[in-house]
Amino acid sequence: MQHSNSKYWDFCAPIAGLLLTLSFAPFNYSCLALAALVFLFAAWQNSSAKRAALRGYLFGLGAFGSGVSWVYISMHDFGGAGVLGSSVLTGLFVAFWALFPALAGYFSAKTNGQSRIMLVPVIWILVEYLRGYWLLNGFPWLQIAYSQLETPLAGYIPVMGVYGTGFILALTASVVVEIVRGVAVYCRGDFGRPRRLASHLQLIMMLAILWGAGGLLRNQTWTHGIGQPLRVSMIQGNIAQDQKWRPENKINTLLKYKKMTEAHWDSTIIIWPETAIPAYLDQVNDAFLVPLGNDAKLHHTDLIISVPVQETASKQSFNAVITLGREQGIYRKTHLLPFGEYLPLQPLSGFVLNMINIRLGDFTPGANNQPLLKAGGYSFITLICYEDAFGDLSIHGLPDAAFLVNVTNDGWFGDSIEPHQHLQMASMRALETGRFLLRSTNTGVTAIVSPKGEIISQAPLFEETALTGTIIPMGGMTPYARWGDKPVIGLMVILLLALLGYARFFKLIG
Numbered sequence: 214m215q216h217s218n219s220k221y222w223d224f225c226a227p228i229a230g231l232l233l234t235l236s237f238a239p240f241n242y243s244c245l246a247l248a249a250l251v252f253l254f255a256a257w258q259n260s261s262a263k264r265a266a267l268r269g270y271l272f273g274l275g276a277f278g279s280g281v282s283w284v285y286i287s288m289h290d291f292g293g294a295g296v297l298g299s300s301v302l303t304g305l306f307v308a309f310w311a312l313f314p315a316l317a318g319y320f321s322a323k324t325n326g327q328s329r330i331m332l333v334p335v336i337w338i339l340v341e342y343l344r345g346y347w348l349l350n351g352f353p354w355l356q357i358a359y360s361q362l363e364t365p366l367a368g369y370i371p372v373m374g375v376y377g378t379g380f381i382l383a384l385t386a387s388v389v390v391e392i393v394r395g396v397a398v399y400c401r402g403d404f405g406r407p408r409r410l411a412s413h414l415q416l417i418m419m420l421a422i423l424w425g426a427g428g429l430l431r432n433q434t435w436t437h438g439i440g441q442p443l444r445v446s447m448i449q450g451n452i453a454q455d456q457k458w459r460p461e462n463k464i465n466t467l468l469k470y471k472k473m474t475e476a477h478w479d480s481t482i483i484i485w486p487e488t489a490i491p492a493y494l495d496q497v498n499d500a501f502l503v504p505l506g507n508d509a510k511l512h513h514t515d516l517i518i519s520v521p522v523q524e525t526a527s528k529q530s531f532n533a534v535i536t537l538g539r540e541q542g543i544y545r546k547t548h549l550l551p552f553g554e555y556l557p558l559q560p561l562s563g564f565v566l567n568m569i570n571i572r573l574g575d576f577t578p579g580a581n582n583q584p585l586l587k588a589g590g591y592s593f594i595t596l597i598c599y600e601d602a603f604g605d606l607s608i609h610g611l612p613d614a615a616f617l618v619n620v621t622n623d624g625w626f627g628d629s630i631e632p633h634q635h636l637q638m639a640s641m642r643a644l645e646t647g648r649f650l651l652r653s654t655n656t657g658v659t660a661i662v663s664p665k666g667e668i669i670s671q672a673p674l675f676e677e678t679a680l681t682g683t684i685i686p687m688g689g690m691t692p693y694a695r696w697g698d699k700p701v702i703g704l705m706v707i708l709l710l711a712l713l714g715y716a717r718f719f720k721l722i723g
Contacts, residue, residue: 226268228275229249230274230314233275233280234279237359250337261322265321265322266315277310286626335380339709357382357383361378367666368430370645373692436688440590441685445661445682446679447680451657454624469677474516481514483517488622489620493523510538518537520534534620536588540587544579545580547579547580548603594648597621608645611690615686616650628674636660644664644666648687649664657674
């Protein structure tokens with residue numbers, strides 16, 4: 214696969230980025246993730262570092278420009294910004310995250326020799342980790358492993374999580390590039406390298422083993438039921454985002470959720486979506502929540518309700534979830550959404566947003582060591598909105614937690630691809646932990662996800678409804694739940710150093 218710095222590769226790079234977006238929900242063409250990476254890794258070969266960075270950047274523009282275009286909707290339709298301001302900010306958002314494939318391309322082009330096959334996927338995953346975990350509180354959207362929930366590689370998810378599974382996919386792409394290069398050599402009539410032929414056959418065998426093992430692991434059961442089935446109901450109020458916080462709508466909103474709840478007193482657990490109550494806890498507690506909690510207790514039901522909390526003494530506000538009924542407790546969100554729940558890069562970010570008239574939340578993160586909430590007689594892990602995008606948060610509290618609860622509000626993004634992408638990411642948490650996930654949303658997509666990451670049932674978008682089903686409390690630990698991301702990332706760092714040392718050694722003796 215020899216090529217010069219042809220403009221063809223530059224032109225096709227954004228198209229390959231678009232193909233990557235099509236591999237995720239709601240399109241779910243999983244094979245396109247592999248195709249996109251094969252093209253990108255091939256485009257980086259025999260290129261200068263600057264050219265590879267350019268192609269990585271163009272790839273990123275195509276991927277993020279199509280994959281997170283819903284940012285415009287949140288800013289323009291619901292954030293109060295004008296067309297120009299929303300367009301500029303969306304463009305800057307996409308342009309910033311496109312820097313990460315460019316970074317991977319730059320360093321990948323610096324590699325050569327046999328170690329390149331392994332180094333390129335290692336670099337890709339480490340850059341994904343930097344983007345998805347560290348920078349600006351993390352932005353894990355479009356990480357390649359999320360596209361593989363329905364492929365044999367899904368078997369690796371409860372073992373190695375997002376980064377380990379993503380590495381195998383990236384390694385597959387790197388090996389395919391090497392094999393195609395070999396085929397091109399043979400097609401030119403160069404049959405004088407039997408060692409290369411044997412090497413390529415070994416690579417094909419390695420891929421067959423990796424993907425076959427993933428398929429076998431999909432049948433592995435890591436966790437087990439620990440109790441009787443629980444009947445659960447998730448309330449989807451379908452209150453438009455531009456109407457939700459209007460003072461004149463508050464009473465009607467409360468009455469709607471109360472009425473929908475009373476229709477499901479036969480459920481053991483009833484869950485409301487993120488900030489279902491458009492008021493602070495202290496404003497509605499005595500007159501509304503206490504009587505509702507007493508009714509729930511009479512019906513042997515536990516309520517899981519999301520409501521903002523304002524603490525007068527500390528002058529701090531929290532995005533929180535409370536439990537009412539037989540069990541009472543509170544969880545304050547720990548991992549906040551940048552530019553949505555707090556403003557990083559102050560005072561610059563606040564100045565810019567004020568100029569274009571966008572008003573955002575100003576929440577404080579909760580403590581990391583909060584006790585687990587309980588409902589239906591079992592402890593559960595609480596994930597508020599953006600928290601379901603981080604695997605390390607879903608395993609905090611295991612093995613004590615018997616299921617996961619995710620409350621969110623994707624009403625900010627309208628009828629876009631974001632709610633579907635978000636549900637796909639949340640489903641990964643169920644598979645990583647081997648537990649049922651109960652996901653309650655304001656406008657959709659409300660769903661019940663099995664411990665295998667499969668969507669058992671889901672409510673339609675933009676409909677006022679309640680999704681009812683049964684789940685089984687689960688016990689036990691998956692390998693990922695036991696170890697988290699640290700072993701995989703540590704291995705990536707070790708491989709990086711070892712492969713760089715290997716390449717440098719042979720360069721010196723050569």
